[in-house]
Amino acid sequence: MGVSGSAVEAVDLVKDFGETRAVHGVSLAVPAGSIFGLLGPNGAGKTTTLRMLLGIIDPSSGRRSVLGHERPLEAAPLVGYLPEERGLYPSMHAREAIAFMGALRGLPLKEGRTRADELLGAHGLGDWARKPIRSLSKGMAQTVQLLGTLVHRPRLIVLDEPFSGLDAINQGRLEQLIRAQAEGGATIIFSTHVIAHAERLCERIAIIAKGRVAFEGSVNDARGRLRPMVRLRTREQDGGWRAAIPAEAQRQGEEWLFELPESGPEPLLKALIDGDAGIETLAIERPGLHDAFVAIAGSEAASSMGVVEQAA
Incomplete structure (x- = not known):
């Protein structure tokens, strides 16, 4: 295990493809047993970073360790990896597909079939076992591939854009699976450009923009970079109490x-009461992770995230 109980560490990872630098000195530490989100728009360098961490590609410079191994491929039997590019044999039955994926990580096929039945049954999917992959919907096939990622009971689970293309029901099922694995002691890293999933699931995140880490820390720390917002509606429209409201306050309908x-x-509330503002509503709202992302990564990086965030 790495320094301070980290399951995965990266120090100044750089990746060049010819004359193009895709990743610029990424450093991060993923605490063991946590759910860690790699957050950023498409093309930010998330997939390249994950592949370097897992040893699928080598960095141009920098260091990384996975479950205490300086050479990440040595930890491969302890890792479950769901790549962004999905792929299962269409004629293979779901049960066999899950067992086959376990076999690639050293799990005997017989044991893999037993565990596949257990996984499918545990998630109410037992009737999928004998169905060929070609007969399943995209969401169902992706669930099968996810179960194949988990069948050998990895200590580290890495999911690259796992929510891509899933409907709301399958997204919810995936979130439940991720939480269950973390509760069982596994470390989960997933990349996403859907901010809502990171906000619901993650304890810590790294925000990547243009191949650089713009922020790493807890979700609360990210949100804490912005001050809470006040929504105020008063019965009176004018009076001395108006001096307590910042000059840059925006008027939205009947609210400030x-x-x-x-x-x-407290001073704001006192000024409103003493000034007979006639408070009708006063709410203090913490900024969301989407607001924090815009503040940290900038509006350009957030432009491709906004539509996804609103739809999630």
Whole structure:
């Protein structure tokens, strides 16, 4: 295990493809037993970073370790990896596909078939066992591939854009699977450009933009970079109490929207009461991870994330 209980570590990873630098000195540490999100728009360098971490490709420079192994491929039997490019043999039955994927990680086929039946049954999918992959929907086939990623009971699970192309039901099923694996002690890393999934699942995240780590830390720390927002509606429209509202406050219909002053809510509340503002509603809202992403990575990086975030 790495320093301070990290399951995966990277120090100044760089990857060049010819004259193009895809990853610029990425450093991160993934705590053992955590759910860690690699967050960024398409083309940010997430997949290249994951492949370097797993030893699928070598970095141009920098160091990495996986479950205490400086050569990541040595840890391969302990790792489950779901790549962004999905692929199963269409004629293979779901049960056999799961067992086959386990065999690639050293699990005997007989044991793999037993575990495949257990996994399918545990998730209410037992009737899929004898169905060929070609007969399954995209979401069903992706679930089978995910179960194949887990069948050898890995200590580290790496999922590259696992929610891509899934409907809401299968997205929810995948979130449940991820939580269950973490509760069982596994470390999970997943990359995504869908902010809502990272906000619901992750304890820690790394935000990657243009091949660089713009932020690494807890979701709360990311959100904490922005001040809470105040939504205020009053019965009176004018009065001395207006001086308590920042000059940059925005008017949205009958409400005022502004950042909570550094002095906190108490002086604001006192000024409103003393000034007979007639408070009808006053709500303090913490910024979401989407707002934090925009602030950290910039509007350009966030432009491709916004539509996905609203749809999630």
